[in-house]
Amino acid sequence: MPYTYEYPRPAVTADIVVFTVREHQLNVLLIQRRDPPFAGMWALPGGFINMDEPLEQAAQRELEEETGLKEGYLEQLYTYGTPDRDPRGRVITIAYFALIAADAPFQPEGGSDAARAAWHPINHLPALAFDHAEIITYAIRRVRYKLEYSAVGFELLPEEFTLTELQTTYEIILGEKLDKRNFRRRILEAGIIEPTPHLRTGDGRPARMYRYRDDAVAEVKARRLFP
Amino acid sequence: MPYTYEYPRPAVTADIVVFTVREHQLNVLLIQRRDPPFAGMWALPGGFINMDEPLEQAAQRELEEETGLKEGYLEQLYTYGTPDRDPRGRVITIAYFALIAADAPFQPEGGSDAARAAWHPINHLPALAFDHAEIITYAIRRVRYKLEYSAVGFELLPEEFTLTELQTTYEIILGEKLDKRNFRRRILEAGIIEPTPHLRTGDGRPARMYRYRDDAVAEVKARRLFP
DNA sequence: CCAAAAGTGTTTGCTCTACACCCATGG
DNA sequence: CCATGGGTGTAGAGCAAACACTTTTGG
Numbered sequence: 001m002p003y004t005y006e007y008p009r010p011a012v013t014a015d016i017v018v019f020t021v022r023e024h025q026l027n028v029l030l031i032q033r034r035d036p037p038f039a040g041m042w043a044l045p046g047g048f049i050n051m052d053e054p055l056e057q058a059a060q061r062e063l064e065e066e067t068g069l070k071e072g073y074l075e076q077l078y079t080y081g082t083p084d085r086d087p088r089g090r091v092i093t094i095a096y097f098a099l100i101a102a103d104a105p106f107q108p109e110g111g112s113d114a115a116r117a118a119w120h121p122i123n124h125l126p127a128l129a130f131d132h133a134e135i136i137t138y139a140i141r142r143v144r145y146k147l148e149y150s151a152v153g154f155e156l157l158p159e160e161f162t163l164t165e166l167q168t169t170y171e172i173i174l175g176e177k178l179d180k181r182n183f184r185r186r187i188l189e190a191g192i193i194e195p196t197p198h199l200r201t202g203d204g205r206p207a208r209m210y211r212y213r214d215d216a217v218a219e220v221k222a223r224r225l226f227p
Numbered sequence: 228m229p230y231t232y233e234y235p236r237p238a239v240t241a242d243i244v245v246f247t248v249r250e251h252q253l254n255v256l257l258i259q260r261r262d263p264p265f266a267g268m269w270a271l272p273g274g275f276i277n278m279d280e281p282l283e284q285a286a287q288r289e290l291e292e293e294t295g296l297k298e299g300y301l302e303q304l305y306t307y308g309t310p311d312r313d314p315r316g317r318v319i320t321i322a323y324f325a326l327i328a329a330d331a332p333f334q335p336e337g338g339s340d341a342a343r344a345a346w347h348p349i350n351h352l353p354a355l356a357f358d359h360a361e362i363i364t365y366a367i368r369r370v371r372y373k374l375e376y377s378a379v380g381f382e383l384l385p386e387e388f389t390l391t392e393l394q395t396t397y398e399i400i401l402g403e404k405l406d407k408r409n410f411r412r413r414i415l416e417a418g419i420i421e422p423t424p425h426l427r428t429g430d431g432r433p434a435r436m437y438r439y440r441d442d443a444v445a446e447v448k449a450r451r452l453f454p
Numbered sequence: 455c456c457a458a459a460a461g462t463g464t465t466t467g468c469t470c471t472a473c474a475c476c477c478a479t480g481g
Numbered sequence: 482c483c484a485t486g487g488g489t490g491t492a493g494a495g496c497a498a499a500c501a502c503t504t505t506t507g508g
Contacts, residue, residue, distance in 0.1 A: 007275045009236035012319060048234045051317050055308040079306045079321050081282040090278050092239060094306050094319075164487075181489070182471070204486030205478040391460075408462070409498070431459030432505040 010081070010090040014059040015046030015132070017077065017097040017139035018067070020104070021156050025121035026143075026173050028136055030128075031066065032116035037087045038129030044136070045117070046093065059096040066117060073099040073155040075146075077139055085131045097139045099155035102169075147173055151192045154212040162200050162207035163187070237308070237317040241286040242273030242359070244304065244324040244366035245294070247331070248383050252348035253370075253400050255363055256327075257355075258293065259343035264314045265356030271363070272344070273320065286323040293344060300326040300382040302373075304366055312358045324366045326382035329396075374400050378419045381439040389427050389434035390414070 018029040030042040045066040049058040056074065064070055074096055081092035120126060122140055125133070147153045147170065154161075156169055167183050187193060194213050199206040245256035257269040272293040276285040283301065291297055301323055308319035347353065349367055352360070373379045374397065381388075383396055394410050414420060421440050426433040 007238060008278050010239055010276070010278065011234060012237055012239065049237070049308070051235050051237065052310050054310060055306065055319070076305060078303060079282065081276070081321070083279050083281060092282070092321075094308070162487085179472075180487090181473085184488080185490095186470095201479075202486075203480075204484075205488080207487055389460085406499075407460090408500085411461080412463090413497095428506075429459080430507075431457075432461080432507095434460060 010092045011048065011086075013046050013048050013091060013093045014055060014062055015044040015093045015095050015135065016059050016063050016074075017044060017095065017136055018063065018069075018100055019097065019139075019143055019156070020100040020119065021102050021169050021172050022119055023121075024168075024172055025123070026140070027119040027121050028125070028139075029067065029117060030120050030126070032118075033129055034116070041129040042120070042126045042132075043129040044095075044132045049094075055094055056096070059094070059098075063098060069100055069104055071104065072101065073152055077135070077142060080131055080135060082131065093135075095135050095139070097143060099143070099152065101158055102156060103158040144174060151190075151212070154193075160196055160198060160209040160211050162209055164207060166193075166210070237319050238275065238313075240273050240275050240318060240320045241282060241289055242271040242320045242322050242362065243286050243290050243301075244271060244322065244363055245290065245296075245327055246324065246366075246370055246383070247327040247346065248329050248396050248399055249346055250348075251395075251399055252350070253367075254346040254348050255352070255366075256294065256344060257347050257353070259345075260356055261343070268356040269347070269353045269359075270356040271322075271359045276321075282321055283323070286321070286325075290325060296327055296331055298331065299328065300379055304362070304369060307358055307362060309358065320362075322362050322366070324370060326370070326379065328385055329383060330385040371401060378417075378439070381420075387423050387425060387436040387438050389436055391434060393420075393437070 020027050020029075029045060031045050032042050033039050045062060046059075047062045047065075049055060050061075053061070056076065059074060059076075060070075063074075075098075077095040077097050079092060079094045081090075083090055085091065085093075122136070125136065128136070153166070153170060153173070156173075157165060163184055166187070167178055167180065170183075171178055192213055193210040196209045196211050198209040200209055247254050247256075256272060258272050260266050260268055260270050272289060273286075274289045274292075276282060277288075280288070283303065286303075287297075287301060290301075302325075304322040304324050306319060306321045308317075310317055312318065312320075349363070352363065355363070380393070380397060380400070383400075384392060390411055393414070394405055394407065397410075398405055419440055420437040423436045423438050425436040427436055
């Protein structure tokens with residue numbers, strides 16, 4: 001392998017697809033661009049990686065700079081690098097996706113960089129800059145998949161939650177109704193949540209609250225194509 | 228987003244984890260390094276991406292330059308970018324994995340760049356340069372997963388194959404014995420292979436040969452964690 | 455006719471799915 | 482006592498896993 005310094009270098013960014021559940025919809029955080037290219041269009045939060053920081057940390061930093069949010073789940077999604085994806089030159093972006101709790105202390109209106117940030121329901125997305133529409137489409141697929149076959153969905157809820165809240169979150173993201181008794185039996189038998197002493201009161205009978213057991217094994221064994 | 232040109236840029240490479248099945252073992256292609264850093268140690272084939280080529284094409288080109296191989300399955304794996312993973316400076320690598328048919332016309336001895344290339348069984352790997360051990364570990368996990376839940380395993384076989392050959396390939400990669408009748412029933416019912424007019428003769432009764440139907444739906448629906 | 459590998463069905467247990475009523479609280 | 486959402490069990494169907502013998506060819 002020749003020495004690295006002889007080669008022209010692409011710019012490298014990290015872009016983050018931030019999901020939350022709001023108003024009975026899965027939402028993505030977008031930032032409206034001020035300047036060309038794609039001025040006025042919406043784009044994913046993100047930015048250039050620093051030379052001395054790990055990739056995941058860069059994603060986390062960008063997320064924090066633009067939203068003030070520190071908590072939540074973050075996972076690398078895919079790296080996009082078609083030569084013409086940015087008209088300004090060769091820019092490779094490492095895409096991440098993040099899950100933010102519904103009660104996270106963030107309203108996109110506040111903050112500095114976040115002046116033009118807003119949540120958008122995934123079935124009413126505005127015109128998107130660069131290849132960000134493609135990235136979001138892939139991120140949605142991955143989140144649905146993750147949600148079905150691992151326990152990552154708890155990241156979208158406050159620390160304590162009722163079973164109905166959990167089920168509703170799943171229904172919103174998966175886009176389908178689930179059977180209440182089957183849902184409860186399955187998730188309780190899986191041993192990934194535990195009851196807390198608290199009850200949530202509201203209309204009707206109070207509901208037991210649960211919390212995620214982070215010592216739980218979160219992956220499920222999927223059915224094989226071959227025996 | 229500010230203009231790209233103001234920022235220092237990391238070097239970007241593509242590294243490929245090339246798998247094949249040889250001698251009843253899953254093997255990885257490695258190249259012995261001539262020069263420091265890590266001189267004498269083994270490393271994944273790979274190299275710098277060109278400024279005008281898509282990432283996947285860069286991986287394909289590197290693979291072809293170092294092995295002469297064009298065919299096969301190629302999929303992006305993960306992007307590694309810890310700041311100190313290369314002592315020469317910041318180098319981000321986009322890792323790919325490739326599957327090569329057992330009868331592919333490649334012997335690592337031949338070729339120019341490939342002078343010091345060799346297949347290594349995955350449970351007897353030599354000392355590896357950079358973070359390549361970590362990359363290979365992850366690639367193995369991904370290949371096993373892919374193999375169980377999609378039809379990608381055919382890439383490791385010649386165009387026509389017997390059911391026993393297919394089953395043996397799966398057993399080697401998964402590292403466990405499979406039931407012959409269940410295997411055959413499942414894979415035939417899945418409709419992803421079709422019989423050819425050919426028979427393979429050898430010791431014992433001749434075997435029907437099959438080929439992969441590339442119009443087949445290759446993904447399997449996995450069991451959900453939640454109903 | 456013997457050795458070697460190919461090919462072929464059935465039974466049993468388990469898991470998934472569908473489905474409807476009683477319970478606890480607040481007003 | 483009524484409205485509202487919380488909480489609970491069972492029966493039937495479909496899928497997966499275990500298992501052993503017959504068939505075809507070459508020598």
